[in-house]
Amino acid sequence: MSNNMAKIADARKTVEQLKLEVNIERMMVSKAAADLMAYCETHAKDDPLVTPVPSSENPFREKKLFCEIL
Amino acid sequence: MAAEKAEMDALKKECDGLRAQIEAARKAVNDGSMSASAGGVEAVGRVQLKLRKNLKGHLAKIYAMHWSADSRQMVSASQDGKLLIWDTFTGNKLTAVPLKSAWVMSVAFAPSGNLVASGGLDNICTVYNIKAASPKTLRELDAHTGYLSCSRFLSDSEIITASGDTTCCLWDLETGKQKVVFTNHIGDCMSLALSPDENSFISGACDSLAKLWDIRSGTCKQTFSGHTSDINAIAFFPSGNAIITGSDDCSCKMYDLRADQEVIGYQDTSLNAGVTSVALSNSGRLIFAGYDDFNCHIWDSLKGEKVGVLSGHDNRVSCTGVPADGMGVCTGSWDSFLKLWN
Secondary structure (H helix, E strand, C coil): HHHHHHHHHHHHHHHHHHEEEEEEEECCHHHHHHHHHHHHHHHHHHHCCCCCCHHHHHCCCCCCCCCCCC | CHHHHHHCCCCCCCCHHHHHHHHHHHHHHHHHHHHHHHHCCCCCCCCCCCEEEECCCCCCCCEEECCCCCEEEEEEEECEEEECCCCECCEEEEEEECCCCCCCEEEEEEECCEEEEEEEEEEEEEEEEECCCCCCEEEEECCCCCEEEEEEEECEEEEEEEEEECCEEEEEEECEEEEEEEECCCCCCEEECCCCCCCCEEEEEEECCEEEEECCCCCCCCCCCCCCHHHHHEEECCCEEEEEEEECCCCCEEEEECCCCCEEEEEECCCCCCEEEEEHHHHCEEEEEEECCEEEEEECCCEEEEEECCCCCCCCCCECCCCCCCCCEEEECCCCEEEEEC
């Protein structure tokens, strides 16, 4: 019996949650996509993986040590 | 008995009706795909990153890693029972934190750099002060009834955790108590990510759904479906308006929060391995996705095309991360090594 009550309680919660989610404002996909594209474009020059920085500014490069054997 | 069945049927009908309404509303704004819109965008070309460092030190599978906010230190967790904190510029290990439980699945660095957190099959999120003379346990957050899959610090006094018990939780580190419990997933929560403005977070779970939550109110604001298997990894697009998910169904997806739907999928017939981890480059243009096929594949987020691959690991890539300054990408693997690329 209590198993059914639990299932009903779950179903009620699901309905409440769906009611929350149904009424949001939705943007047109084309506008949303345009915004994402614009963001990528604006920040491309500051993205070191898209626009590589010179080797001297790369913190992960192997630093070459120059040794001479005398 | 009959009354209960009648009520269940009515509720089910109401659910179905609401779901249909949501789908209709999504369809109504679906006036064109991302890949179509991105037709005019310049291609990024082949992305060939070089291996800069191979970090050796762990003795068993690496399950998680997280960059410090300083983009220099990084913490990794392995089932050898240790957390290692690395100076990625030199490749040196700065600190080793021995764990009470070796079955670690998650690790996080606090933005201040003072604390790290880890947890796993012990169901506990343990927070360590790594600035003390030797790492000291600050708190043991013990209330989840399932494994700890992911954690992220909001500050030195608040942390959010995701658990196999299907809930996520916001904890107060001063008291060690739960502040908010986020319940709505019907499968193990596998991953979480904080929004750039830190007012919300997203979670991915084994119910194949991604959910957006309001941190303070505890409510689930939006739910994203489409994956056909567990979501293992989740990340925010840097603008905060879209999310990327990675799944056992071998695909990644981008969902736009304002359009409330999937806008592009990243899959390839040649890729038959589950996605374990995702990370984005700073502009959001590149997605680094770790797969069970031992590689980290690089996707053009706008065009939905594979543009590169990071190969070198001898086992599953379990974790991936890009530091805040975007200078490189770190991959961690079951082969016990971490690799830095740029």
